[in-house]
Amino acid sequence: MPSEVDAVQLRGIGKRFPGVVANHDVDVTIRPGTVHALIGENGAGKSTLMKILYGVQRPDDGTITIEGKQVVLKSPTEAIEAGVGMVFQHFMLADNLTVLENMVLGAEKLHGIGDGARTEIRRISERFGFDLDPDVLVEKLGVAARQRLEIAKVLYRGARIIILDEPTAVLVPQEVDALFENLRELKAAGNSVLFISHKLDEVLAIADDITVMRRGTTVGTADPATATKHELAELMVGSELPSPETEESTVTDTVQLSLSDVTLTDEFGRNLLTDLSLTIRRGEVLGIAGVEGNGQAELVETIMGMRIPTSGRIMLGDQDVTHWHTRQLREAGIGYIPEDRHRHGLLLDAPLWENRILGHQTRPPSSKGMWINRKGARKDTERIVADYDVRAPGIDTPSRALSGGNQQKLIVGREMSGDPVLLIASHPTRGVDVGAQAAIWDHIKRARRNGLAVLLVSADLDELIGLSDTIQVILRGRFVGTFDPSSVTPQDLGTAMTGGAA
Amino acid sequence: MSAATAQRSTIVERLTKSWLYIGLIGIGVVSFVRIITDTDDLTGAGTIRAAIIATCPILAAALGGLWAERAGVVNIGLEGQMILGTWGAAFFTYHYGPWVGILGAALLGLVGGLLHAIATVTFGVDHIVSGVAINLIGAGAATYLAEAVFPEYEGGGPRQLNGLEAPAQVTIPGVSDLANTISDQHWFFVSDVASVIQALTTNISTLSLLIFALVIISALVLWRTSFGLRLRSCGENPQAAETLGVNVYLYKYVAVLISGALAGIGGGFLALVASSGFSTGQTGGRGYIGLAAMIFGNWRPGGLLAGALTFGYTDSLRLRDTQSVHSLLLLVAIGLLMFAAWRACRKQVKGALVVAAAGALVMAWFLLTDSVPREFTVMTPYVTTMFVLALGSQRLRMPAADGKSYRRGSAG
Numbered sequence A: 001m002p003s004e005v006d007a008v009q010l011r012g013i014g015k016r017f018p019g020v021v022a023n024h025d026v027d028v029t030i031r032p033g034t035v036h037a038l039i040g041e042n043g044a045g046k047s048t049l050m051k052i053l054y055g056v057q058r059p060d061d062g063t064i065t066i067e068g069k070q071v072v073l074k075s076p077t078e079a080i081e082a083g084v085g086m087v088f089q090h091f092m093l094a095d096n097l098t099v100l101e102n103m104v105l106g107a108e109k110l111h112g113i114g115d116g117a118r119t120e121i122r123r124i125s126e127r128f129g130f131d132l133d134p135d136v137l138v139e140k141l142g143v144a145a146r147q148r149l150e151i152a153k154v155l156y157r158g159a160r161i162i163i164l165d166e167p168t169a170v171l172v173p174q175e176v177d178a179l180f181e182n183l184r185e186l187k188a189a190g191n192s193v194l195f196i197s198h199k200l201d202e203v204l205a206i207a208d209d210i211t212v213m214r215r216g217t218t219v220g221t222a223d224p225a226t227a228t229k230h231e232l233a234e235l236m237v238g239s240e241l242p243s244p245e246t247e248e249s250t251v252t253d254t255v256q257l258s259l260s261d262v263t264l265t266d267e268f269g270r271n272l273l274t275d276l277s278l279t280i281r282r283g284e285v286l287g288i289a290g291v292e293g294n295g296q297a298e299l300v301e302t303i304m305g306m307r308i309p310t311s312g313r314i315m316l317g318d319q320d321v322t323h324w325h326t327r328q329l330r331e332a333g334i335g336y337i338p339e340d341r342h343r344h345g346l347l348l349d350a351p352l353w354e355n356r357i358l359g360h361q362t363r364p365p366s367s368k369g370m371w372i373n374r375k376g377a378r379k380d381t382e383r384i385v386a387d388y389d390v391r392a393p394g395i396d397t398p399s400r401a402l403s404g405g406n407q408q409k410l411i412v413g414r415e416m417s418g419d420p421v422l423l424i425a426s427h428p429t430r431g432v433d434v435g436a437q438a439a440i441w442d443h444i445k446r447a448r449r450n451g452l453a454v455l456l457v458s459a460d461l462d463e464l465i466g467l468s469d470t471i472q473v474i475l476r477g478r479f480v481g482t483f484d485p486s487s488v489t490p491q492d493l494g495t496a497m498t499g500g501a502a
Numbered sequence B: 001m002s003a004a005t006a007q008r009s010t011i012v013e014r015l016t017k018s019w020l021y022i023g024l025i026g027i028g029v030v031s032f033v034r035i036i037t038d039t040d041d042l043t044g045a046g047t048i049r050a051a052i053i054a055t056c057p058i059l060a061a062a063l064g065g066l067w068a069e070r071a072g073v074v075n076i077g078l079e080g081q082m083i084l085g086t087w088g089a090a091f092f093t094y095h096y097g098p099w100v101g102i103l104g105a106a107l108l109g110l111v112g113g114l115l116h117a118i119a120t121v122t123f124g125v126d127h128i129v130s131g132v133a134i135n136l137i138g139a140g141a142a143t144y145l146a147e148a149v150f151p152e153y154e155g156g157g158p159r160q161l162n163g164l165e166a167p168a169q170v171t172i173p174g175v176s177d178l179a180n181t182i183s184d185q186h187w188f189f190v191s192d193v194a195s196v197i198q199a200l201t202t203n204i205s206t207l208s209l210l211i212f213a214l215v216i217i218s219a220l221v222l223w224r225t226s227f228g229l230r231l232r233s234c235g236e237n238p239q240a241a242e243t244l245g246v247n248v249y250l251y252k253y254v255a256v257l258i259s260g261a262l263a264g265i266g267g268g269f270l271a272l273v274a275s276s277g278f279s280t281g282q283t284g285g286r287g288y289i290g291l292a293a294m295i296f297g298n299w300r301p302g303g304l305l306a307g308a309l310t311f312g313y314t315d316s317l318r319l320r321d322t323q324s325v326h327s328l329l330l331l332v333a334i335g336l337l338m339f340a341a342w343r344a345c346r347k348q349v350k351g352a353l354v355v356a357a358a359g360a361l362v363m364a365w366f367l368l369t370d371s372v373p374r375e376f377t378v379m380t381p382y383v384t385t386m387f388v389l390a391l392g393s394q395r396l397r398m399p400a401a402d403g404k405s406y407r408r409g410s411a412g
């Protein structure tokens, strides 16, 4: 089956947006039956290129050849017909529809929309360990489950050329391993996979070919058999690979946040969180490790006042904040980096400077008395853009036009401004490149030296181990183990997260 | 697998059962109020027949709203499309008889829908602005066309066209008579049910039956076919739909055209069944009430049917006598108190207290007065809708991308 015709040939692709050249002179060749990794810094033009290959956007120049036939893709429909399937960097799911409905949409002819489809979904879910219930509303799913659903959608359609735009950003190592296992099978069956990731270990582990993009164009290729992480990083950004080492401890004795016996029940009376207690002192980073869906999101939302605990007490400093509203909590100095930047972090159609005001609408420099301070907000946005290296044509561009990683950097910059006393960070470096990741870690460490307390939820175990002073493992809404990051290994954490002996 | 199917069937069972219970309790309460207040008119066959006639146009408009909003287009142009429908029904019935007349009503409504679709889908005009424009255009066009065309016709004038032939009526002989006998006994519960059966089997217009059938057809098409799934996906997340190969513009167009046609049929009903002819301004805001019924019904066919029936029923009572409107107060009070009890059972204390207080107020009103101004019932649909919105807003779930403009290529 795997013929010698290249699966995809992209030649001289160019795409311009107002004020930016997203792609120019891009040449990529994907051999059949291989996993081809595409790497590059934030805003390098990877997602744009993939959207062109999937027919969402039309290229200004260049040609696309799929399996030896030159094609003009006017819409995703035509790309799907040509055998292309894509998992987008940001979820493309309808919250009010069920898993099944999201899955069969557009592919109703394959297995219908009833029991046939249900059986097929169960089969895929079982085979790949996706744990998806067809009749659950997508609204109820956490980020990792959504990610698995997105991947399952492509598998369901049986595409021959599969584009995965950062599919692993929120998955824990076990889930990544399972996914890679599937990719190898797909590859063996003659399919080609285009894989985008900022996690270079993963790229080296799975890729057969690597193409590097920088500033909108392809700048080189690398051979995963011989290349090292350092070389890849240098090719991408031209800088050293950072390592998240923590320096001497900055933990003080003053307690900044404490939860005592917090329990949260859902409308059916099931416990989402059970008797959780924790303390974070000034200058301390508490890491939460766990497979997604074990209560991390609920814990964060409870602290942020988006859910009210059924019992238990939350103290910020020496104030009881159990029943405070989100705005009061934010005004009291809590920064919040949400897990899903499109659902909770941004107004996609508002300019960057308006997004800067979100969550800070009652505080300087964004407001003056009851008025919004446009000038102050704009000036501070310029600062964030410079400090956090947000690559954008200007602060008046809508945030939708930013690349995923740059959107993330903007949110981190916003949440770190105004000297917060506590930072609640869910996957803070989701989708940012290695250089920016190091920069964000530096920002967090610097703030910590000045007394910032941090609750860090992350699927990236290296990040957890590198940044945290203490790591708690959460399983089914309970803390099941406390680890010292200086001695724990990712393997230990992995075992504890899935309920193995700690 | 089998466990899951079993689980699903119990859900279905539970749902149908709960509808059945709610229906039975509803009839029981109405019957109780009828006997307590001694107003047999409350469930007399005449009242029910009037209620069905009042319900149908609202129901058609509500269905129109459902189709459009499920595809993500807010259609407050329903009123205008309905007005166009009244004219279309009159014109085509005069020339070709009632069934072509109904098609004509749908066609004119569809033209209104087409305008709305062009504005909102193709040009990205704000849905409300376009809807208001359609209402103005619809009213203006119908008035102009009536003045231009109808004075020449037999039975016509610049503002009306009378003596139109109505669609056929059906009666099921045996059932109708039996139900009539039972309902005349004024027994608790049994007679009330008999009245409903009598109204449904005696001289009921085929157009009414068609509109009720359209509720079921809409439910099946929207929720049981892949066409419906695609259409709904455009209202939930058009970008996601686009990336899965759904032609979002096409589905939105189809939805809004169907929406306009349904509203037009509602208008046709007003001209052919609810009265015996066309007159300008005949819709009297029923398009808006249809929209309210749809919101009341949580963007679902069963719900909007309940909403339309509620509004239709109160509307028909208003036209009969003030005594029954007064009894209606007791009905509302009992309803609110029951709702409060249900909320208390679910431990929603605050909500329960608010509803109970409202119920007590209405009860006091009932006990302390013995008549209600007729005008009061005119506002019933609006008051009820506001109540539902205020009490149930957390449970109402409109399509996620409803009313948002969508451009091709914005995915990702």
Ligand SMILES: Nc1ncnc2c1ncn2[C@@H]1O[C@H](COP(=O)(O)OP(=O)(O)OP(=O)(O)O)[C@@H](O)[C@H]1O
Binding pocket: A017, A018, A020, A021, A022, A040, A041, A042, A043, A044, A045, A046, A047, A048, A049, A089, A391, A392, A393, A400, A401, A402, A403, A404, A405, A406, A431, A432, A433
């Ligand atoms: N719809 C758009 N309108 C305007 N500019 C855009 C749009 N989409 C992308 N861009 C710009 O094109 C450039 C490339 O963006 P792209 O999303 O392809 O980057 P990326 O390589 O995927 O980055 P990341 O790793 O952060 O996801 C960026 O400068 C971005 O601002």
Ligand SMILES: [Mg+2]
Binding pocket: A046, A047, A048, A089, A165, A403, A404, A405
């Ligand atoms: Mg990207």
